Amino acid sequence: MSQLTDTSEARTVYDKTLSLKNGRVKINYTVSVDADGRVDGNSQMTIDGQEVDTVWGPNDSIPGIGFAGDVEIDGQQVGGVQLDNYSERTEYEQTRAEFGGVVQAYEAVDDLDALDLDEGERTLVKETTTGCDDHNKECNTDKVQYYLCADGSVETERVHLH
16 A cells, blocks of 8 residues: 655545536545545535535435535526436435445544555455345345455445345
């Protein structure tokens, strides 16, 4: 694992942009770790290039993303983006879960440099259960394992518990 010497230096360990609503809505998720091992998870939404403060999480009655304040889209003040398309909603929920898992995996490690992993090695840092992510399986619960890899990435393995 690379050694960071400057405390102001941080490395990005996760960077993914989710594109929804025909590319009009973009959410960028990043996770960085500084030299002291502090983890910073950040997400930023833009709509038509305009940054938006969001209240994360799907609404129980309307699947979507709520805004902290009204945002103007096509001349209309709106309080959120409805994700009525099943594949977009699923992709959004899976990406949020993946992002949260990366943050939690890094937070579960007390001393990153003490792991001392050789190239190609990985170590299990977190294990949890969650709802099944595949509606085609006869399964209600999945076991999710998070592995920290020597290159700083996080690998996730999901096992259907049937």
